[in-house]
Amino acid sequence: MASSEEDVSAEDKENNRKKTKRPFVTAWLTVYNIAMTAGWMVLAVAMIRFYIQKGTHKGLYKSISRTLKFFQTFALLEIFHCAFGMVRTSVIVTGVQVCSRIFMVWFVTHSIKQIQNEESVVLFLVAWTVTEITRYSFYTFSLLNHLPYFIKWARYNLFIVLYPVGVAGELLTIYAALPYVRKSGMLSVRLPNKYNVSFDYYICLIIVMLSYIPLFPQLFFHMLRQRRKVLHGEVMVEKED
Amino acid sequence: MKHYEVEILCAKTKDKLCFLDKVDPNSTIGEIKAMFHRSHPQWYPARQSIRLDAKGKSLKDEDILQNLPVGTTATLYFRDLGAQISWVTVFLTEYGGPLLLYLMFYFRVPFIYNTKYDFTTSKHWVVHLACMCHSFHYVKRLLETLFVHRFSHGTMPLRNIFKNCTYYWGFSAWMAYYINHPLYTPPAYGEQQVQLALIIFLFCQIGNFSIHIALRNLRPPGSKARKIPYPTKNPFTWLFLLVSCPNYTYEVGSWVGFTLMTQCLPVAFFTLVGFIQMMIWAKGKHRSYLKEFRDYPRLRSPILPFML
Numbered sequence: 432m433a434s435s436e437e438d439v440s441a442e443d444k445e446n447n448r449k450k451t452k453r454p455f456v457t458a459w460l461t462v463y464n465i466a467m468t469a470g471w472m473v474l475a476v477a478m479i480r481f482y483i484q485k486g487t488h489k490g491l492y493k494s495i496s497r498t499l500k501f502f503q504t505f506a507l508l509e510i511f512h513c514a515f516g517m518v519r520t521s522v523i524v525t526g527v528q529v530c531s532r533i534f535m536v537w538f539v540t541h542s543i544k545q546i547q548n549e550e551s552v553v554l555f556l557v558a559w560t561v562t563e564i565t566r567y568s569f570y571t572f573s574l575l576n577h578l579p580y581f582i583k584w585a586r587y588n589l590f591i592v593l594y595p596v597g598v599a600g601e602l603l604t605i606y607a608a609l610p611y612v613r614k615s616g617m618l619s620v621r622l623p624n625k626y627n628v629s630f631d632y633y634i635c636l637i638i639v640m641l642s643y644i645p646l647f648p649q650l651f652f653h654m655l656r657q658r659r660k661v662l663h664g665e666v667m668v669e670k671e672d
Numbered sequence: 673m674k675h676y677e678v679e680i681l682c683a684k685t686k687d688k689l690c691f692l693d694k695v696d697p698n699s700t701i702g703e704i705k706a707m708f709h710r711s712h713p714q715w716y717p718a719r720q721s722i723r724l725d726a727k728g729k730s731l732k733d734e735d736i737l738q739n740l741p742v743g744t745t746a747t748l749y750f751r752d753l754g755a756q757i758s759w760v761t762v763f764l765t766e767y768g769g770p771l772l773l774y775l776m777f778y779f780r781v782p783f784i785y786n787t788k789y790d791f792t793t794s795k796h797w798v799v800h801l802a803c804m805c806h807s808f809h810y811v812k813r814l815l816e817t818l819f820v821h822r823f824s825h826g827t828m829p830l831r832n833i834f835k836n837c838t839y840y841w842g843f844s845a846w847m848a849y850y851i852n853h854p855l856y857t858p859p860a861y862g863e864q865q866v867q868l869a870l871i872i873f874l875f876c877q878i879g880n881f882s883i884h885i886a887l888r889n890l891r892p893p894g895s896k897a898r899k900i901p902y903p904t905k906n907p908f909t910w911l912f913l914l915v916s917c918p919n920y921t922y923e924v925g926s927w928v929g930f931t932l933m934t935q936c937l938p939v940a941f942f943t944l945v946g947f948i949q950m951m952i953w954a955k956g957k958h959r960s961y962l963k964e965f966r967d968y969p970r971l972r973s974p975i976l977p978f979m980l
């Protein structure tokens with residue numbers, strides 16, 4: 432599932448404060464976000480070029496898989512950014528976001544080769560690419576204290592389409608992978624064994640799919656609330672926990 | 673004697689919820705909560721949080737009105753803590769589950785394993801021993817809840833019972849499934865491993881119980897006094913010299929013993945998760961001891977001697 436959630440108005444102030452107090456942190460984050468924006472743009476261009484040249488989506492995943500794996504795995508750094516207080520977001524939220532992406536890339540599309548040419552893969556790749564380019568350029572411009580309104584608009588509006596599209600692509604891909612997982616018995620452990628444990632990757636994937644049901648609405652409505660706060664300056668009465 | 677007037681406002685919306693006049697200056701917050709409950713019967717005292725400041729800390733039930741920094745017309749803020757449930761209820765439910773669930777797996781009740789194994793028992797004696805240890809552990813916990821522990825708070829939020837029961841019931845079912853499975857593999861080092869594990873388990877069970885008794889004796893019945901725990905004549909309590917929360921230390925030890933006894937990865941996982949949670953609690957308790965008592969012994973660590 433796509434973008435991470437931050438309180439932007441507070442984040443803007445936080446970034447301004449940080450900039451005056453921590454030049455190295457700001458410098459690193461700016462470099463990081465520029466690099467990630469560039470990386471996902473390279474991916475976008477590669478995908479468009481492939482489709483124009485070949486006229487089909489078959490083989491597209493294979494052609495961009497190394498770049499995808501590199502930049503998506505590199506995003507693990509964002510967990511450390513939160514853990515070390517460099518970025519004001521919850522470690523757990525960022526962790527869940529990044530891990531779900533890592534799971535999709537390494538434990539589904541990389542490991543189950545037979546589904547790499549499914550249309551659903553292109554669906555989530557497009558959603559992720561557009562989301563990440565918007566998100567990383569948003570952070571870059573925020574750090575440089577010069578955020579064009581259209582980037583802010585994009586970040587807080589495109590998700591309305593991209594989130595559901597990405598989720599659909601991910602779920603359809605996992606669903607397509609199920610029969611291959613069942614047949615190969617991959618990543619599974621059966622009894623009897625020395626450590627008295629068993630693990631069925633097929634069941635695990637089904638549980639992952641089911642987990643989208645409670646998780647996706649929560650993340651989506653959080654983004655909607657952020658959108659109302661940032662774009663329309665609505666004052667939200669928070670529900671105290 | 674001058675009577676006080678008390679107005680209670682909603683902490684979120686600042687609406688006036690209740691106005692009490694002719695309040696005895698020696699009234700406690702507990703008594704004010706009872707009065708507030710009469711005008712708003714849906715908010716029983718246990719779910720009321722009364723503060724001096726809308727975003728401040730909750731006042732204690734024992735606090736006396738005239739000792740608070742308020743004038744003769746006191747403004748107090750109310751926050752609804754949500755539906756509450758008693759600690760005793762939660763503990764009995766969350767511990768009763770594992771006790772019963774494990775036994776269901778042990779006796780191989782139908783629909784868990786293959787039908788040909790229904791109502792059979794394992795051929796490995798360590799499986800019987802494990803069942804006895806697991807059951808003993810939870811019976812001990814239930815009895816301690818009823819007869820030993822003295823709880824500071826009467827209640828906790830209702831949603832906790834769902835969270836806690838999911839944790840305890842879920843993990844115990846997961847562990848019990850493998851230990852009582854027809855394809856269970858006994859420990860690699862056989863008798864020696866199981867005997868050592870049993871010694872560790874029993875030692876830690878006695879230790880844990882000793883600490884619970886020592887903590888109970890710190891606080892006379894009905895009192896909410898807070899004191900530093902010290903070692904007593906019981907050697908198992910000497911761990912207080914090195915650790916703030918030896919009950920948690922012994923608890924982790926018991927589960928390490930059980931892991932060794934069963935050689936089951938889900939048990940190891942449960943032990944690890946429990947340890948992380950208890951470490952967080954121990955650190956919090958340790959910090960509040962240090963804050964509350966100037967003369968708190970410096971040698972003590974939260975949960976593991978000299979380490980954590």
